[in-house]
Amino acid sequence: MAGKTAIVLENIKKVYSMGETQVFALKGISLTIREGEMVAVMGPSGSGKSTLLNILGCLDRPTGGTYYLGGEDVSRLNKNQLALVRNKRIGFVFQNFNLLGRFPVLANVQLPLVYAGVGKKEMADRAKEALDWVGLSKYADHYPGQLSGGQQQRVAIARALVNNPSLILADEPTGALDSRTSIEIISVIQKLNIEKGITVVMVTHEKDIALYCRRLINVKDGRVLGDTPVSNPRNAAEDLAAIPEEREALS
Amino acid sequence: MNFIHNLEVAINGLRANKMRSFLTMLGIIIGVAAVIIMISVGQGASKKIAGQIASMGSNLLIVFPGAGQGPVRGASGSVNTLTLEDAEAIAGLSMVAHVAPELSTNATIGYASQTWTAQVVGTTPEMQMIKDWPVSAGSFFTGDDVRSAAMVAVLGKTVVDNLYLPGTNPVGSTIRINRLPFTVVGVLAPKGASLTGQDQDNVVYIPVSAAQKRLMGVNYVRLINVQAETPESMNFVQSSIENLLRQRHRLVGTSSDDFNVRNLTSVLETAESTTAVMTLLLASVAAVSLLVGGIGTMNIMLVSVTERTREIGLRMAVGATESNIRNQFLVESLVLCLIGGIAGILVGIAGSKIISKAFGWPTFVTVSSILLSAGFSAAVGIFFGYYPAKKAAGLDPIEALRFER
Numbered sequence: 049m050a051g052k053t054a055i056v057l058e059n060i061k062k063v064y065s066m067g068e069t070q071v072f073a074l075k076g077i078s079l080t081i082r083e084g085e086m087v088a089v090m091g092p093s094g095s096g097k098s099t100l101l102n103i104l105g106c107l108d109r110p111t112g113g114t115y116y117l118g119g120e121d122v123s124r125l126n127k128n129q130l131a132l133v134r135n136k137r138i139g140f141v142f143q144n145f146n147l148l149g150r151f152p153v154l155a156n157v158q159l160p161l162v163y164a165g166v167g168k169k170e171m172a173d174r175a176k177e178a179l180d181w182v183g184l185s186k187y188a189d190h191y192p193g194q195l196s197g198g199q200q201q202r203v204a205i206a207r208a209l210v211n212n213p214s215l216i217l218a219d220e221p222t223g224a225l226d227s228r229t230s231i232e233i234i235s236v237i238q239k240l241n242i243e244k245g246i247t248v249v250m251v252t253h254e255k256d257i258a259l260y261c262r263r264l265i266n267v268k269d270g271r272v273l274g275d276t277p278v279s280n281p282r283n284a285a286e287d288l289a290a291i292p293e294e295r296e297a298l299s
Numbered sequence: 300m301n302f303i304h305n306l307e308v309a310i311n312g313l314r315a316n317k318m319r320s321f322l323t324m325l326g327i328i329i330g331v332a333a334v335i336i337m338i339s340v341g342q343g344a345s346k347k348i349a350g351q352i353a354s355m356g357s358n359l360l361i362v363f364p365g366a367g368q369g370p371v372r373g374a375s376g377s378v379n380t381l382t383l384e385d386a387e388a389i390a391g392l393s394m395v396a397h398v399a400p401e402l403s404t405n406a407t408i409g410y411a412s413q414t415w416t417a418q419v420v421g422t423t424p425e426m427q428m429i430k431d432w433p434v435s436a437g438s439f440f441t442g443d444d445v446r447s448a449a450m451v452a453v454l455g456k457t458v459v460d461n462l463y464l465p466g467t468n469p470v471g472s473t474i475r476i477n478r479l480p481f482t483v484v485g486v487l488a489p490k491g492a493s494l495t496g497q498d499q500d501n502v503v504y505i506p507v508s509a510a511q512k513r514l515m516g517v518n519y520v521r522l523i524n525v526q527a528e529t530p531e532s533m534n535f536v537q538s539s540i541e542n543l544l545r546q547r548h549r550l551v552g553t554s555s556d557d558f559n560v561r562n563l564t565s566v567l568e569t570a571e572s573t574t575a576v577m578t579l580l581l582a583s584v585a586a587v588s589l590l591v592g593g594i595g596t597m598n599i600m601l602v603s604v605t606e607r608t609r610e611i612g613l614r615m616a617v618g619a620t621e622s623n624i625r626n627q628f629l630v631e632s633l634v635l636c637l638i639g640g641i642a643g644i645l646v647g648i649a650g651s652k653i654i655s656k657a658f659g660w661p662t663f664v665t666v667s668s669i670l671l672s673a674g675f676s677a678a679v680g681i682f683f684g685y686y687p688a689k690k691a692a693g694l695d696p697i698e699a700l701r702f703e704r
């Protein structure tokens with residue numbers, strides 16, 4: 049595992065206080081993830097996977113510990129500084145896509161650039177490029193509601209890519225998709241990890257999906273229970289090619 | 300860049316809910332239109348009064364005979380204490396610009412085979428100065444005409460219209476007033492109705508001396524118009540006149556005046572300020588309806604924030620700051636209120652015109668009332684948009700992303 053460190057977590061804790069009771073969602077997590085890694089996070093429901101991902105994504109601050117993103121301590125930044133980090137360095141992919149149904153696909157892909165202060169022309173060019181990269185340039189003027197689930201998730205990936213982030217975080221990106229489409233989406237994520245060298249951290253419930261990653265972190269009860277390399281990661285593109293008949297049947 | 304984006308998002312949002320946006324705007328439209336209509340009605344009324352003051356003559360004091368309050372008591376005719384000499388003496392007082400005595404009667408005017416009843420007013424040429432009343436043909440009679448009690452007349456527009464064929468020039472012709480022949484020397488420009496609705500153009504001016512000696516056979520005058528040089532000097536002039544007339548009429552000690560001096564301008568000015576208060580009152584009531592429209596806007600903006608909770612979460616996730624989100628919703632409510640405001644201005648202008656036509660009230664749409672209501676609706680947009688926008692900006696991105704409708 050060569051390369052610079054992308055993420056260093058030192059004893060990260062997260063406590064939710066709800067009046068009298070306190071929920072210890074993360075109880076001290078220490079991790080190092082290097083640039084270009086593709087990591088799966090697994091664990092039972094309520095184990096703290098999403099909480100961890102939200103902290104990695106600078107959507108939330110830890111109650112304790114330190115988080116270095118690309119060497120910079122981001123665990124004490126204020127809200128505006130966190131927004132800037134999310135805008136410039138992180139892309140999100142969600143289980144439910146989170147596209148804005150009121151706006152066409154291209155506008156959805158452009159959204160991060162709006163807050164980066166990019167000019168109109170450059171915004172459109174870069175969004176088209178990202179759409180092209182996920183193979184959906186034909187759908188720029190469609191509305192999200194007119195696309196299939198797999199296509200919508202690819203639009204979401206294009207949106208995550210458009211700002212050239214160094215880290216992409218995906219919380220159960222295939223959770224709402226059938227198995228065939230799941231592999232399609234994983235193939236896009238593998239491609240951006242390999243071709244663009246973007247670090248990927250992905251939460252999943254499915255062992256099958258986790259095996260496409262090169263490292264598997266097991267979380268339980270707010271702690272890291274296991275952290276193992278995947279000996280022979282699967283290649284989604286190859287797996288897709290092996291099931292061409294099903295493609296016809298499904299589409 | 301961000302502002303344009305916010306504008307696009309706002310317009311997109313308003314278009315997505317056309318009916319709702321329209322109903323929300325309707326509150327603003329009604330409010331703004333009401334403000335404009337109320338102010339224009341009020342402005343119209345005070346313009347009309349101001350016009351009356353001007354047509355009556357500015358800085359005007361009127362001396363009536365008799366001790367009573369005003370012309371009504373004097374009209375009983377029991378006291379005829381004012382004379383031409385009184386008028387001449389008043390003219391000699393300081394700060395007095397013009398003095399015009401008046402002796403009037405209703406009389407039958409005849410020309411050729413036509414007859415018409417009009418008010419015949421005996422006066423001096425200064426009357427024209429006081430009323431600032433130009434002639435449209437010929438000229439007013441002169442001081443010489445007054446001295447010689449010349450049988451000359453100046454006709455008002457209504458009299459001309461009723462005696463002469465259209466297009467004829469009355470100057471030089473001879474009319475009969477109560478069968479006495481008078482030569483027409485001038486025609487007055489039209490002046491319109493007075494505050495009390497009287498036709499001011501149904502009048503014939505003749506030299507006061509002719510009225511006294513030839514027409515009515517009396518040696519008093521009905522009243523004396525006195526124009527002070529400045530508004531500030533009116534009180535001074537009023538008391539000078541009172542002192543002078545008490546002397547001239549040999550009133551000593553506690554014996555009461557046999558005349559009274561009235562400041563009609565101040566009466567009208569009171570009416571004008573009353574109108575201004577009414578305008579303010581009407582506009583305030585209208586402003587309340589604008590306020591209600593603003594509260595409606597706030598309500599809809601709150602609904603809009605709730606509906607778009609996930610969108611807000613997503614925007615935050617991709618890098619929107621709190622102020623980005625706040626501005627987005629502020630721009631949206633501002634757009635809502637400004638479009639409503641502009642529509643309200645148009646409706647208000649149209650409404651004012653309709654009211655003028657339907658009720659015959661004068662209305663006057665002022666630029667300031669338009670600017671006021673445009674500014675007010677923008678202020679409403681910002682004021683009532685601020686809380687929802689603040690609420691949106693304060694959302695936690697994680698919770699917003701998890702929000703289920």
Ligand SMILES: Nc1ncnc2c1ncn2[C@@H]1O[C@H](COP(=O)(O)OP(=O)(O)OP(=O)(O)O)[C@@H](O)[C@H]1O
Nearest residue numbers: 064066071072073092093094095096097098099100
């Ligand atoms: N905003 C919150 N307030 C209080 N408790 C919370 C909050 N968010 C998460 N938790 C608690 O923290 C713990 C970890 O939650 P988290 O969402 O990270 O679990 P997860 O591993 O993602 O579960 P799942 O697989 O079901 O998505 C849970 O016990 C949850 O109830």
Ligand SMILES: [Mg+2]
Nearest residue numbers: 097098099219
């Ligand atoms: Mg989760």
